[in-house]
Amino acid sequence: MADKFKLNGSLTKLSSYPQWAQTMVESCEPSRKRVRDHAVWDMMCDATIDNHTMRNFMLGTWPLIERFPSYMANSLMKTRYGRSPGDDLARRWLVRNIRVEQNHAEYWLDWADGAGVDRQDVLTSTPPQGTQLAADWCEEVCESDSLVAGMAATNYAIEGVTGEWSQKVYESAAYAASVSPSGRKATLRWLQMHAAYDDTHPWEALEIICALMGNAPDPGEIEHVRECIERSYVSLYYGLERCLVHSREHEPRDAACM
Numbered sequence: 001m002a003d004k005f006k007l008n009g010s011l012t013k014l015s016s017y018p019q020w021a022q023t024m025v026e027s028c029e030p031s032r033k034r035v036r037d038h039a040v041w042d043m044m045c046d047a048t049i050d051n052h053t054m055r056n057f058m059l060g061t062w063p064l065i066e067r068f069p070s071y072m073a074n075s076l077m078k079t080r081y082g083r084s085p086g087d088d089l090a091r092r093w094l095v096r097n098i099r100v101e102q103n104h105a106e107y108w109l110d111w112a113d114g115a116g117v118d119r120q121d122v123l124t125s126t127p128p129q130g131t132q133l134a135a136d137w138c139e140e141v142c143e144s145d146s147l148v149a150g151m152a153a154t155n156y157a158i159e160g161v162t163g164e165w166s167q168k169v170y171e172s173a174a175y176a177a178s179v180s181p182s183g184r185k186a187t188l189r190w191l192q193m194h195a196a197y198d199d200t201h202p203w204e205a206l207e208i209i210c211a212l213m214g215n216a217p218d219p220g221e222i223e224h225v226r227e228c229i230e231r232s233y234v235s236l237y238y239g240l241e242r243c244l245v246h247s248r249e250h251e252p253r254d255a256a257c258m
């Protein structure tokens with residue numbers, strides 16, 4: 001097959017991927033940047049985040065964290081061993097990485113606890129309206145769309161940008177200093193696990209996407225996968241925006257008039 005993709009160069013360099021993939025990734029960059037540069041991370045990094053925004057963030061993001069292995073399980077169910085090299089690569093990768101996700105929900109609850117949001121609150125409360133957009137989108141795409149669309153939306157887009165913001169917050173000395181020293185290691189573990197340093201998962205996901213689509217996919221298929229990646233960034237962005245809106249709503253009325 002002339003259009004079969006084989007990684008040509010470093011896994012973590014965009015130039016190793018086919019031109020269509022490079023163009024697709026570059027065209028999503030503005031949306032990715034809006035997530036990566038969101039004010040919520042600045043508030044965390046400066047240790048100025050208020051309790052309401054933090055609670056909205058912890059509760060609103062929880063469904064995405066908790067369901068993430070289920071999205072991957074849905075993708076795994078779409079693979080068929082021996083059908084194509086892309087299927088085989090996806091199957092092997094998903095089986096291995098669902099296990100990696102095993103403790104991440106627990107680490108999220110440890111972060112919530114350390115950030116002053118009780119784990120029972122996270123487990124039992126309804127997320128603030130509009131904050132769980134990304135979780136619902138990932139569920140929809142991994143349940144109902146193609147293998148490549150689901151992996152592009154979750155393992156490539158969501159994990160990729162999460163690695164970037166996690167690294168920023170994890171590196172913040174002010175944020176680390178703002179949490180209790182006794183539980184600091186546990187509080188920061190989720191961030192540490194997701195910080196991008198050596199995390200090659202999103203790149204591996206891109207390699208799988210290219211293996212599934214080949215060097216010369218149909219332009220309509222490229223556009224569909226591009227849209228799925230874009231939707232993930234946009235839903236994360238508006239989810240974060242809702243965290244801020246809800247915190248503004250909690251401000252005392254006269255404070256707002258000052």
Ligand SMILES: [Fe+2]
Pocket residue numbers: 068101104194
């Ligand atoms: Fe995770």
